[in-house]
Amino acid sequence: MSTLLIDQISKRYEKKRWALKDISLRLDSGVLGLVGPNGAGKTTLLRMLATLLTPGNGTIYWNGQDILKRPELLRRELGYLPQDFGIYPQLTAREFLTYIGELKGLRGLHLKRRISTVLEQMNLTSSANERLRTYSGGMIRRIGIAQALLNDPHLLILDEPTAGLDPAERVRFREIITSLDGERLIILSTHIITDVEVMATEIALLQQGQLLWFGSTDALLGDAQECVWSLTLDADDFERLRNRYHISTVLRRGREITLRLVSSARPHPNATSVEPTLEEAYLFISSQIPNRKEAIPIK
Numbered sequence: 001m002s003t004l005l006i007d008q009i010s011k012r013y014e015k016k017r018w019a020l021k022d023i024s025l026r027l028d029s030g031v032l033g034l035v036g037p038n039g040a041g042k043t044t045l046l047r048m049l050a051t052l053l054t055p056g057n058g059t060i061y062w063n064g065q066d067i068l069k070r071p072e073l074l075r076r077e078l079g080y081l082p083q084d085f086g087i088y089p090q091l092t093a094r095e096f097l098t099y100i101g102e103l104k105g106l107r108g109l110h111l112k113r114r115i116s117t118v119l120e121q122m123n124l125t126s127s128a129n130e131r132l133r134t135y136s137g138g139m140i141r142r143i144g145i146a147q148a149l150l151n152d153p154h155l156l157i158l159d160e161p162t163a164g165l166d167p168a169e170r171v172r173f174r175e176i177i178t179s180l181d182g183e184r185l186i187i188l189s190t191h192i193i194t195d196v197e198v199m200a201t202e203i204a205l206l207q208q209g210q211l212l213w214f215g216s217t218d219a220l221l222g223d224a225q226e227c228v229w230s231l232t233l234d235a236d237d238f239e240r241l242r243n244r245y246h247i248s249t250v251l252r253r254g255r256e257i258t259l260r261l262v263s264s265a266r267p268h269p270n271a272t273s274v275e276p277t278l279e280e281a282y283l284f285i286s287s288q289i290p291n292r293k294e295a296i297p298i299k
């Protein structure tokens, strides 16, 4: 089993703002869903774990080894799909994977076998000899994951892997991730809570560069118990409530409105407590700290 230990890392790109502040996490095998609003620091953290960016403070250990001092120890075992993954449109999928595989130090028959395996895993075998310029957005995403899997990595980092996928591609992608071996650590960032619900064993919430919450998806649901409410009211009452609470769903029938909202206290005498969805639990936890627009200013 592999272990990734993130020890109090911080980063600022500009003098006056933290992009990440004192992040500590211990991760073993499984799938971690990294979620948070735009600018929360997800890509910054993932690029550090992929040894492409150095933290200002703190250390990252992979199986007990400091990867800031010896990045090559992790790189050998790393697969990375960056957010801005680029391809060479004139190459076929097989040529592209051969090129990336050789960059990763794979050779000969072993490389050929790995290419066949990842093409099969990504359901791309039948299009392996077509040029990448003919691929759909979903197929490009799958080629991105295929190249990340080539070296059979123990740490797989996927930055917004489902962005731009249509619903059918997204379902297929979730199946692929859940079918990957349980012995590796997979970290994926996403804005889509359902992705986390289906794929992740643990979830980390980043907000304004800080780790707001970390634990299992069940624990997140547990923390939002008695904090999600269902309520039916008329349009005037709705107008009074809507700016005071985080509303998760609204169903209108004429002037009658049924809604669900998150709140630590009963928001209305007629409100009844309901089981939270993971999205509502996320909304609830995120609403627990003041919503500043920018990363945390340095005092």
Ligand SMILES: Nc1ncnc2c1ncn2[C@@H]1O[C@H](COP(=O)(O)OP(=O)(O)OP(=O)(O)O)[C@@H](O)[C@H]1O
Binding pocket: 013, 014, 018, 019, 036, 037, 038, 039, 040, 041, 042, 043, 044, 045, 295
């Ligand atoms: N190269 C850079 N130079 C300056 N500031 C940066 C740079 N990259 C990121 N930032 C800032 O650091 C903070 C964190 O950005 P980051 O891209 O890590 O967030 P994110 O959670 O991945 O966002 P998104 O969901 O939009 O991809 C933001 O305030 C962002 O503006």
